Amino acid sequence: MNEIIQKALHVKNAARELAVATTSDKNSALKAIAKALDRRRDEILEENEADVEKAKERGLRESLIDRLKLTNKRIDGMINACHEIARLKDPVGEVIDSWIQNELRIAQVRVPLGAIGMVYESRPNVTLDATILALKAGNSVLLRGGSDAIRSNLAIAKAIKEGLKKSSLPETSVEIIEDTDRKNVQEMLHLNDYLSLIIPRGGAGLIKFVVENSSVPVLETGVGNCHIFVDKSADIEKSIEIIDNAKTQRPGTCNAVETILIHEKIAAKILPAMAERLRAKGVELRGCEKTAKFIEVKPASEEDWSTEYLDLILAVKVVKSLDEAIEHIQQYSTGHSEAILTESYSNARKFTASIDAAALYVNASTRFTDGEQFGFGGEIGISTQKLHARGPVGLRELTTFKYIVLGNYKVRD
Amino acid sequence: MNEIIQKALHVKNAARELAVATTSDKNSALKAIAKALDRRRDEILEENEADVEKAKERGLRESLIDRLKLTNKRIDGMINACHEIARLKDPVGEVIDSWIQNELRIAQVRVPLGAIGMVYESRPNVTLDATILALKAGNSVLLRGGSDAIRSNLAIAKAIKEGLKKSSLPETSVEIIEDTDRKNVQEMLHLNDYLSLIIPRGGAGLIKFVVENSSVPVLETGVGNCHIFVDKSADIEKSIEIIDNAKTQRPGTCNAVETILIHEKIAAKILPAMAERLRAKGVELRGCEKTAKFIEVKPASEEDWSTEYLDLILAVKVVKSLDEAIEHIQQYSTGHSEAILTESYSNARKFTASIDAAALYVNASTRFTDGEQFGFGGEIGISTQKLHARGPVGLRELTTFKYIVLGNYKVRD
Numbered sequence: 001m002n003e004i005i006q007k008a009l010h011v012k013n014a015a016r017e018l019a020v021a022t023t024s025d026k027n028s029a030l031k032a033i034a035k036a037l038d039r040r041r042d043e044i045l046e047e048n049e050a051d052v053e054k055a056k057e058r059g060l061r062e063s064l065i066d067r068l069k070l071t072n073k074r075i076d077g078m079i080n081a082c083h084e085i086a087r088l089k090d091p092v093g094e095v096i097d098s099w100i101q102n103e104l105r106i107a108q109v110r111v112p113l114g115a116i117g118m119v120y121e122s123r124p125n126v127t128l129d130a131t132i133l134a135l136k137a138g139n140s141v142l143l144r145g146g147s148d149a150i151r152s153n154l155a156i157a158k159a160i161k162e163g164l165k166k167s168s169l170p171e172t173s174v175e176i177i178e179d180t181d182r183k184n185v186q187e188m189l190h191l192n193d194y195l196s197l198i199i200p201r202g203g204a205g206l207i208k209f210v211v212e213n214s215s216v217p218v219l220e221t222g223v224g225n226c227h228i229f230v231d232k233s234a235d236i237e238k239s240i241e242i243i244d245n246a247k248t249q250r251p252g253t254c255n256a257v258e259t260i261l262i263h264e265k266i267a268a269k270i271l272p273a274m275a276e277r278l279r280a281k282g283v284e285l286r287g288c289e290k291t292a293k294f295i296e297v298k299p300a301s302e303e304d305w306s307t308e309y310l311d312l313i314l315a316v317k318v319v320k321s322l323d324e325a326i327e328h329i330q331q332y333s334t335g336h337s338e339a340i341l342t343e344s345y346s347n348a349r350k351f352t353a354s355i356d357a358a359a360l361y362v363n364a365s366t367r368f369t370d371g372e373q374f375g376f377g378g379e380i381g382i383s384t385q386k387l388h389a390r391g392p393v394g395l396r397e398l399t400t401f402k403y404i405v406l407g408n409y410k411v412r413d
Numbered sequence: 414m415n416e417i418i419q420k421a422l423h424v425k426n427a428a429r430e431l432a433v434a435t436t437s438d439k440n441s442a443l444k445a446i447a448k449a450l451d452r453r454r455d456e457i458l459e460e461n462e463a464d465v466e467k468a469k470e471r472g473l474r475e476s477l478i479d480r481l482k483l484t485n486k487r488i489d490g491m492i493n494a495c496h497e498i499a500r501l502k503d504p505v506g507e508v509i510d511s512w513i514q515n516e517l518r519i520a521q522v523r524v525p526l527g528a529i530g531m532v533y534e535s536r537p538n539v540t541l542d543a544t545i546l547a548l549k550a551g552n553s554v555l556l557r558g559g560s561d562a563i564r565s566n567l568a569i570a571k572a573i574k575e576g577l578k579k580s581s582l583p584e585t586s587v588e589i590i591e592d593t594d595r596k597n598v599q600e601m602l603h604l605n606d607y608l609s610l611i612i613p614r615g616g617a618g619l620i621k622f623v624v625e626n627s628s629v630p631v632l633e634t635g636v637g638n639c640h641i642f643v644d645k646s647a648d649i650e651k652s653i654e655i656i657d658n659a660k661t662q663r664p665g666t667c668n669a670v671e672t673i674l675i676h677e678k679i680a681a682k683i684l685p686a687m688a689e690r691l692r693a694k695g696v697e698l699r700g701c702e703k704t705a706k707f708i709e710v711k712p713a714s715e716e717d718w719s720t721e722y723l724d725l726i727l728a729v730k731v732v733k734s735l736d737e738a739i740e741h742i743q744q745y746s747t748g749h750s751e752a753i754l755t756e757s758y759s760n761a762r763k764f765t766a767s768i769d770a771a772a773l774y775v776n777a778s779t780r781f782t783d784g785e786q787f788g789f790g791g792e793i794g795i796s797t798q799k800l801h802a803r804g805p806v807g808l809r810e811l812t813t814f815k816y817i818v819l820g821n822y823k824v825r826d
Contacts, residue, residue: 016743020766101788104777113799114769192624196799211605215625217800238822245824330429341822352817353433356527364517364820373825374816375514386526386609386813387630388801400799403787404765407777409651409754411658412786 003179004187008194010172011115011140017170018138019112023090025168026136033132033163034082040159041075047155048124055148063252067123068149078128078156081378085132088377091395092138105406110399112138114196117188119144119210121202124152130199131160131174133380137398140173142195144188146202147180154178189214196400199393201381204308219389219397221381224254224336225308226366229325229351231342232265238363239341240274243314246339246365248281252310254382255337255369259305259315261325264290267318271295283312290318305332322347326354333357335384337366358384358391416592417600421607423585424528424553430583431551432525436503438581439549446545446576447495453572454488460568461537468561476665480536481562491541491569494791498545501790504808505551518819523812525551527609530601532557532623534615537565543612544573544587546793550811553586555608557601559615560593567591602627609813612806614794617721632802632810634794637667637749638721639779642738642764644755645678651776652754653687656727659752659778661694665723667795668750668782672718672728674738677703680731684708696725703731718745735760739767746770748797750779771797771804 001009018026037044048070055065091110098107116139120126127143134141145153157176164171177184189198192215199219200210211218228246230239246257262270271294275285286304287297297316304315305328319325329338339361340351352360359369369391371379376394383389389397414422431439450457461483468478504523511520529552533539540556547554558566570589577584590597602611605628612632613623624631641659643652659670675683684707688698699717700710710729717728718741732738742751752774753764765773772782782804784792789807796802802810 016767016769019769099788102781102786104781106787111769190625212603212628217630217798219800235822242822242824249825348819354429356429356432356524357815359816359818361818362820364818364823365825367825368515368517368818368823369816373515374519375512385630387632390813391816400803402770403772403782403804405772405774405777405781406761407775409648409655410777410781411655412662412778412780 004177004184004191007175007177008115008142008191010175011142012194014140014170014173015112015114018135018140018173021138021169026090026138027086029135029164029167029169030082030086030132032166033160034079036159036163036166037075037079037082037128037156040155040162041072044075044152044155044159045070045072047151051149051151060148064122064148068152070124070152074125078125081129082132085136085378088136088395090136091399096401103407103410107404108401109404110396110401113398113400115140115142115194116398117142117144117191117195117198117216119185119188119198119200119206121146121206122148123201124149124156126201127153127156127176128160129378130201130380133378133395134398135169135173137395139398141175142188143174143176144185145176145180150178150180185209186213189216192216199380219381219383219393220385221383221393222254223308223334223384224256224382225259225306225332225334226255226257226337227259227261227329227333228257228339228341228366229261229322229329230263230266230270231322231340231344231347232263233343234266234341235343236266236270236273239270240277242339242341242363242365243274244277244281246367247278247283247314248312249367251312253367254308255366256310257314257339257366258307258309259317259332261328262316262318263325264318264320267291267294271316278314281312283314285314285316287316288318291316308334322350326351329355336382337361337369339364339366358382417590417597417604420588420590421528421555421604423588424555425607427553427583427586428525428527431548431553431586434551434582439503439551440499442548442577442580442582443495443499443545445579446573447492449572449576449579450488450492450495450541450569453568453575454485457488457565457568457572458483458485460564464562464564473561477535477561481565483537483565487538491538494542495545498549498791501549501808503549504812509814516820516823520817521814522817523814526811526813528553528555528607529811530555530557530604530608530611530629532598532601532611532613532619534559534619535561537562537569539614540566540569540589541573542791543614543793546791546808547811548582548586550808552811554588555601556587556589557598558589563591563593598622599626602629605629612793632794632796632806633798634796634806635667636721636747636797637669637795638672638719638745638747639668639670639750640672640674640742640746641670641752641754641779642674642735642742643676643679643683644735644753644757644760645676646756647679647754648756649679649683649686652683653690655752655754655776655778656687657690657694659780660691660696660727661725662780664725666780667721668779669723670727670752670779671720671722672730672745674741675704675729675731676738677731677733680704680707684729691727694725696727698727698729700729701731704729721747735763739764742768749795750774750782752777752779771795
């Protein structure tokens with residue numbers, strides 16, 4: 001039995017115990033994990049330092065090294081996260097719906113999903129974040145992080161398991177795959193007898209690979225080519241405020257805006273002021289031919305309309321109508337977050353009804369598509385698929401349900 | 414552009430129109446389809462007769478020919494189904510949840526899934542049943558039925574499209590693939606840019622093929638290796654009634670019971686009477702060694718514990734305790750429907766909490782796991798997976814949701 005199968009069997013068996021664990025057992029385990037992280041702080045930082053050194057030698061991009069790097073402050077954040085998740089309401093056991101039919105009491109009751117496989121890239125904090133959300137929802141996890149962060153991941157996992165050992169939950173509720181060979185990902189994607197779900201976290205390449213190759217059901221997260229359409233009736237000052245926020249507040253996130261569509265009747269009024277504001281913050285603008293009539297921009301190519309820059313770059317297109325804006329978004333949207341800025345009730349209604357995405361905004365920044373901002377208290381990612389979970393994936397989205405049917409020795413006619 | 418891509422594009426585009434169709438538009442279309450089925454009744458029966466002839470020549474099993482065969486009565490059933498689905502409440506537009514967060518009104522609103530791919534085998538009624546449920550929930554469908562029923566399927570699809578043509582919904586809301594080459598299934602399973610979901614309907618082989626090969630998300634339906642555990646405190650008479658019902662009322666269905674587990678303390682009392690009752694109905698019993706001490710049975714092999722007979726055969730095992738029963742079920746269950754017959758509150762509680770299946774019954778027949786019986790008014794199958802839908806898949810399970818977020822030019826801090 002190889003490492004993966006052995007650990008998959010561990011988490012599968014642990015899932016059965018977790019499914020009947022009480023809320024207080026789960027919360028105590030989260031607090032024990034927080035303590036173990038604190039105790040093992042120095043070791044985690046040392047191992048992370050080794051990962052960072054190696055990444056620098058390998059010439060990894062600065063932004064990736066920043067994602068990889070742990071500090072005392074980041075570890076404090078991880079410890080706080082354990083306490084915060086412990087404070088959240090346990091989703092397990094909730095009666096979603098219940099009714100009488102055929103003299104039977106039918107109840108749809110929320111239960112854990114089972115064993116969840118996480119496949120992720122260079123952020124070591126995913127090791128903790130994914131684990132604590134999964135555990136609180138009563139699930140076990142099989143972790144497979146990237147080679148860049150392997151020493152950090154192993155050190156964090158060691159602390160998690162030390163915490164679990166001091167709790168009443170099985171230590172095998174969390175397992176991490178030590179061998180980072182790529183073929184292991186391939187094997188994980190076919191563990192249908194062990195895992196209920198695979199969640200990929202990382203770049204578009206990883207997510208595509210997992211979606212295309214997994215026979216285990218996948219929760220697709222992440223890619224956000226988000227748009228804001230500024231209708232002719234929008235408030236100009238406030239619209240610029242929102243565009244600035246959606247582009248520059250944290251450009252590397254999936255809910256940042258990538259293309260602005262401007263109604264031609266408002267273009268002359270908004271574009272110069274918008275360009276000035278954004279350029280002052282270092283944003284590069286790429287525009288269509290019509291945009292170039294109002295402001296100086298690099299010409300936008302076909303590729304720009306479908307690119308998730310994750311950077312201080314913004315594509316701008318001037319459109320004739322709401323319909324043209326909707327058509328553009330339907331063509332290029334990744335189904336993440338789309339916004340309209342307008343004073344027209346009918347246009348707001350049409351926009352939100354016509355566009356097929358996880359979150360549709362009227363007069364708000366796309367940056368709100370986030371578990372914390374939605375009030376879920378945490379998230380494991382943003383789902384851009386339609387099955388099971390859409391938008392922020394919090395505790396509730398990490399559960400399923402079963403029907404419990406109570407009868408009085410009832411047979412079917 | 415080949416047939417599949419062309420038709421996939423049709424249903425993808427139709428899905429956008431269906432997403433904003435009104436309830437009355439959809440209901441009118443269902444009634445128009447009912448009328449067209451009635452008008453085309455003779456043609457459908459003729460084409461079906463040709464399929465049946467060919468199947469007989471090819472030596473298809475009698476039970477499969479029975480599934481294939483259409484009669485005037487079955488077409489009446491199809492017509493009635495259209496009217497029944499038209500009467501059901503439209504799931505689209507339901508506000509599942511709504512709250513204020515960050516001064517934003519966030520609403521989780523039910524919307525259609527989009528375009529659904531159906532891959533099915535020899536039952537031509539699936540062509541209609543799947544279509545009308547999908548349409549009512551605002552989805553388009555790409556149908557790919559088996560070669561045995563192809564002429565029947567095409568005739569039914571022709572009637573459906575004729576009905577759609579007389580309605581305000583796009584005729585391309587439903588497309589059927591005419592070329593029944595197996596490679597077409599393979600191609601359908603990778604239409605991620607067109608289809609939101611694939612639902613396989615048919616034998617275990619087809620379902621396994623789809624689950625293992627599809628990169629489009631799959632709703633796994635069907636295989637039911639269902640158990641009934643008779644606890645020592647159960648009412649004997651009533652237990653036999655339930656076992657009889659669960660085995661013989663319709664043995665070919667996925668919610669029929671396949672293995673009975675009997676507490677050893679009640680075995681002597683229940684087994685002889687149960688065996689007599691079932692044998693009178695032609696049920697073959699296969700038992701463990703302990704069972705053979707009480708009644709005459711064919712010895713059950715390891716294979717019997719994992720077989721979904723779909724036939725008048727029943728495996729019987731005598732167990733020492735509730736724990737042994739739970740362990741057996743956890744090992745062999747396909748996660749469909751599992752029942753306990755007991756007078757013990759604690760045992761009922763433990764059984765329903767410990768076992769991971771779509772439906773858990775206390776003192777009722779497993780035969781109730783069914784969309785009609787649950788009060789859903791129809792179903793497209795029984796989901797045995799945990800993601801998105803579990804148990805009967807009705808209208809609600811054929812939808813997803815989106816978040817509609819209304820703000821007052823709100824930016825994120």
